[in-house]
Each structure stands twice: as structure tokens, then as C-alpha cells.
Amino acid sequence: MRTVEVRVPATSANLGPGFDALGLALALFDEVEAAITGEPGVRVSVEGEGAGEVDLGEGHLVVQTMRKTFDHMRVPQPAGIRLRCRNRIPHARGLGSSSAAVSAGILAARALSDAEMSDDEVFALATEIEGHPDNVAPCLAGGLVIAWSDHSGAPRMVKLEPDPRIRPVVLVPATRLSTETARGLLPKDVPHKDASFNAGRAALLIAALTQRPERELLLAATEDRLHQAYRAPAMRGSMDLVERLRAVGVPAVVSGAGPTVLAFSTPDTQDLIAPEVGKDWHIQQMDVDPVGADVRFPETR
Numbered sequence: 001m002r003t004v005e006v007r008v009p010a011t012s013a014n015l016g017p018g019f020d021a022l023g024l025a026l027a028l029f030d031e032v033e034a035a036i037t038g039e040p041g042v043r044v045s046v047e048g049e050g051a052g053e054v055d056l057g058e059g060h061l062v063v064q065t066m067r068k069t070f071d072h073m074r075v076p077q078p079a080g081i082r083l084r085c086r087n088r089i090p091h092a093r094g095l096g097s098s099s100a101a102v103s104a105g106i107l108a109a110r111a112l113s114d115a116e117m118s119d120d121e122v123f124a125l126a127t128e129i130e131g132h133p134d135n136v137a138p139c140l141a142g143g144l145v146i147a148w149s150d151h152s153g154a155p156r157m158v159k160l161e162p163d164p165r166i167r168p169v170v171l172v173p174a175t176r177l178s179t180e181t182a183r184g185l186l187p188k189d190v191p192h193k194d195a196s197f198n199a200g201r202a203a204l205l206i207a208a209l210t211q212r213p214e215r216e217l218l219l220a221a222t223e224d225r226l227h228q229a230y231r232a233p234a235m236r237g238s239m240d241l242v243e244r245l246r247a248v249g250v251p252a253v254v255s256g257a258g259p260t261v262l263a264f265s266t267p268d269t270q271d272l273i274a275p276e277v278g279k280d281w282h283i284q285q286m287d288v289d290p291v292g293a294d295v296r297f298p299e300t301r
Contacts, residue, residue, distance in 0.1 A: 003035040004111040009289040011096035013134040016222035016253035017201035023138035025289040034108035037080035049087035065105025073115035092176035094256035099135035127155040142292030171261040182257035194225035218251035235259040
């Protein structure tokens with residue numbers, strides 16, 4: 001039996017103005033132990049997030065992704081697959097749980113086969129399965145990532161090192177929201193002035209996150225006119241919290257497609273967050289994960 005362990009981080013995409021382009025890896029991890037067995041069939045066990053909810057057979061996202069990866073590498077499908085998942089990333093909350101599962105599945109399949117698959121191919125396949133590169137890029141690479149697609153449609157990324165003073169705080173509600181629902185609320189076209197506004201804010205955000213993580217700059221840099229207001233009807237509580245936090249000087253945005261809220265804590269705002277949040281939200285301060293997905297081979301037992 002061949003076994004591999006994959007650890008993948010949570011991610012926060014968009015970061016306000018960087019819609020479908022910016023992502024940040026967070027030090028909150030799912031761990032997947034994957035094995036190819038000689039016994040036919042699929043066995044999946046899940047601890048933590050998603051336990052008792054997700055499919056424990058062929059419908060599990062990591063299993064589906066492993067199958068697609070074996071096909072991509074032209075490797076025969078194994079007789080049996082066993083997964084042990086220890087999940088800490090909340091599902092359907094805008095913290096990249098599906099990107100983490102997809103990344104874990106691809107990396108596990110690559111590690112368990114003898115076929116060649118480059119890191120660029122891993123990124124391309126993860127983007128193809130997930131649909132957008134802004135979550136899978138930081139999940140795979142760690143840190144702060146700018147992601148885009150070139151003229152051929154191939155995904156590309158540049159990894160940046162955020163200033164060590166950056167302290168993300170995630171505010172997670174009990175409610176869930178699917179990415180498909182949130183994306184369905186977006187208009188097909190936006191005013192040119194709003195696109196121009198976001199381009200400037202996204203550029204400013206890169207400077208603030210990598211060089212000058214000051215409250216005034218972060219507040220200006222996290223302004224958005226492309227997606228958050230359009231999605232507000234599906235997560236009114238999240239947008240109300242974002243507005244309350246920003247009103248007292250805390251740079252706050254919707255994390256990914258929501259409904260989690262991401263705030264950037266600075267020394268002069270760290271005591272302002274909790275009073276605005278209330279008891280219906282789980283507050284957790286996190287480090288930025290600088291590494292991204294990590295693959296290890298356990299010692300033979």
C-alpha cells in the first residue's frame with residue numbers, strides 16, 4: 001500500500017478590489033492521507049469540518065480530483081483508494097475549502113504515481129477543475145499571489161511576500177453561501193469608472209500588503225466597486241459587518257465569495273474588531289501561510 005500525506009491551507013480570494021486576481025494563503029489547514037490499496041473500492045473517513053455531510057465514496061471531491069488527475073497523467077485507475085481527511089477549513093464560507101480539496105487531490109495522485117507532472121500542469125489542472133486561479137494559486141504556492149490567465153487561457157501566478165506585520169483576522173458566520181450563488185448575482189457588465197477605481201485600489205493594495213501595512217492605506221486599498229455590493233442580498237449580515245468595521249477604521253472585506261469577513265488587524269485597530277462582531281461570529285486571528293501545499297511520505301508502518 002502506497003501512502004502520501006498532503007497538507008493544504010485555507011485561502012482568501014479577492015481581498016476587496018482584486019476580484020478573481022488576488023489571493024492570500026492562511027495558516028489554517030486541511031490534512032489528507034491518501035493511499036492506493038490492492039482492495040477494490042473507495043474508503044473515505046472525515047474528521048472535523050464536513051464530517052457527516054460530505055460523500056464518503058466516489059463523490060468525495062478529493063477522490064473525484066484524484067481520478068481526473070490519474071486520467072490526465074494517463075495512469076491506470078487504481079483498484080482501491082483510501083482517504084483519511086482531517087478538515088479545519090469551514091465549508092462554503094469563502095475560505096477556499098474546495099480549492100484545498102482539489103489541490104490535495106491532484107498532489108496526492110501525482111505523488112502516488114510514477115508519471116511526470118510539472119508544477120505548471122498541477123496549477124493548470126487545479127484551475128480547470130476549480131474554475132478560477134485566485135484560490136488555487138495561494139493554496140499551492142502560499143503567501144500573497146497575483147493570478148491571471150494568459151492569451152492562450154493558461155493560468156499564471158506571481159507569488160509575493162506580504163509584510164510580516166500583516167495579521168489577518170477571519171470572522172466566520174454560521175451561515176453558508178455557495179460560490180455559484182454568489183457569482184450568479186454579479187452583472188455581466190460594470191461601469192468603466194468602477195473598473196478603473198478597482199484597478200487603482202488593487203495596485204495600492206499590493207503596495208500596502210507588501211511594504212506599508214498602515215491602517216489608512218489598507219482602508220483605501222481594500223475599497224471595492226465590482227462585486228461585494230452586488231452580492232450583498234445573499235449575505236446582508238456579512239456586508240453589515242464589513243460596513244461597521246470600516247466605519248471604526250478597520251480594513252475589512254468579504255473573503256472570497258463570502259460569507260466570511262476578512263479584516264486586517266493593525267496595532268491601532270486590533271481592539272476595535274471584537275466589539276463590532278457580536279456572538280454569532282467565530283473570530284480567529286491567523287498568520288499568513290508562506291509555504292502553501294505540503295506533500296510528505298510517512299514512514300512505513
